[in-house]
Amino acid sequence: VGLQAQSLVLKADAMLDVHSGKLIANPLVVIKDNRILQIGSQNQLSIPEDAKVLELKGQTLLPGLMDMHVHLNSDARLHGYKRLAQSLPRKTLTGVSNARKTIETGFTTVRNVGAPGYADIALRDAIAEGELIGPRIFAAGMSLGITGGHCDNNLLPYEYQDKSAAAADGPWQVREKVRMNVKYGADWIKFCATGGVLSKGTKVGAQQYSQQEMDALVDEASLRGIGVAAHAHGLSGIKAAIRAGVTSVEHASFLDEEAINLALEKGTYLSMDIYTTEYILGEGEKAGILEESLAKERLVGSKQRESFSSAVKAGVKMVFGSDAGVYPHGQNARQFSRMVKFGMTPLQAIQAATINSATMLGERDNLGSLEQGKLADIIAVPGNPLENISLLEQVSWVFKEGQLITRP
Ligand code: ARG
Structure with a gap:
């Protein structure tokens, strides 16, 4: 022996x-x-x-299990201005404990779709090298977005000059930020195609990035051989992202028949975080979520669940994506029962978190x-x-x- x-x-x-x-x-x-x-x-x-x-x-x-939408470096107890006071090293450390909670509850692979300062890349590598216990991570590095959009930092006034290092405007800036992410180790690209719930001053329904910018972004990522995940709630942003050829649309809250047909045609995956709304509306205020965000959530949550039902019925490709980090890591699996409640069979919900996710990641031979x-x-x-x-x-x-x- x-x-x-x-x-x-x-x-x-x-x-x-x-x-x-x-x-x-x-x-x-x-x-x-x-x-x-x-x-x-x-x-x-x-x-x-x-x-x-x-x-x-x-x-x-x-x-x-596989979760295609997490933020391991985010602490669900800190939102809004509370999160501003947390340093990057502290966020990096919270990622270490969140990675452990994630794998201990059955998620052996995650896609991390956005982290500050490449903290996700460091975490991915420390786990892969056996230094830490956690899931296998596919990491997007810093999320791209327009100046002042959902993926920028908008909490502080002008004189603080706070802007995300991955904010980019125009096709060539967008290409440059994709290249920057690849340079620092990203194996996916995440960008914001519409406003969001938790960002200050953005409209969930409004498109962010023109078709031309999204086309350039997806083209650049595909030249580098990596997939793209687009945050999108509003309809025109969802459609533009699908037309640009993104691999997955995140949230996908306001779908209509045309959007569903486009996704079917293009083979786009939807990654719909239909549990999160319960945490945001229940615990959000305590955690520092802004009142304007709570108001947006009241509109988005139930609409997203209806869209989920329609997409499932139409047979759109679905992966499991929780947005853990908005709510506590380790509770990712709570979403399964909601996926069943809103239209999936138990097997479909399990497939979303296993074989569909593996296929989307290009890891069907391994996972x-x-x-x-x-x-x-x-x-x-x-x-x-x-x-x-x-x-x-x-x-x-x-x-x-x-x-x-x-x-x-
Ligand atoms: N990160 C997302 C945003 O701020 C969370 C949306 C959560 N709400 C929902 N109904 N899925 O837009």
Whole structure:
């Protein structure tokens, strides 16, 4: 045996095939190094001699969950002017604990769509190098946006000269900021195509960036071989972003039939954070969310849920995106039950957070389902999540690349 890595065998009561929705009884998974070597039922497969065997009694195995819209460096207790007082190093440290909360609750992969000062890139690399425990991160670096838009810093008056380093106006400035993000390690681009709820002085319905600027942004990102996520609530911004060819539209609150058809035509993913509204309207004021933002949320939240139902019905491609960071990290999974309440089957909600997200990231060969050869990102829940989707809020075991992260 010596220094050679032992294989790890997991046995459980059931395992979900996220493609078909079938539950396989009495599964057995053989993990060697960081990948699934063999997978099937206990009466078909034999256990390698040197294996360490873990029996996950009463548990159902699923692929590690994936959240395509998080802000690990954001603290949900600090919004508005409260957040202004927090330094970049402090935000970096909060990212360390948030990464841990995220993986311990079953999310083994996230896309971080916007962070100050490339704190997300540092976090991604520290986790990848094994220095910290956390999910695998696909990181967007600093979010691009127009001067004074949702992705700029708008809380302070002119004399403070506070402007996001990734604010950009005009096609060539936009291209330059894409290049800057790539230079500092971004593997995605995030930009704001409309106003937002939580930014001061922006209209959620109003488009930010012209079609020409969005086209330049997406073109530049595709030259560099990376995908683009567009924050967009308002209709014209959503349509312009889809026409420009973004990979995903975030929030997608005000959809109409034309927007839905455009998304279907272009194969655009929607990443709709339909849980967040409950936190913003419930806890937001205490956390410092501005009154104008609360007023915007009262308009957006219910409309977004209607749009979600229509998009699901029409068969638009959907990924799971929570916007954790606006609400507390570790509570990402609360969104699953809302996705079911507003029109998905439990299987569709699970697919959004597994195989669809893996496909959008271009990681279908490695992630998103429990299959031979894929990375051993595996979670277990105590029962059948197709019958009770809220079980995903009670993840009891987590493995990332075959490493045990959490157990009951
Ligand atoms: N970050 C987003 C914004 O400020 C949060 C929107 C949350 N509200 C919602 N209904 N999804 O625009």
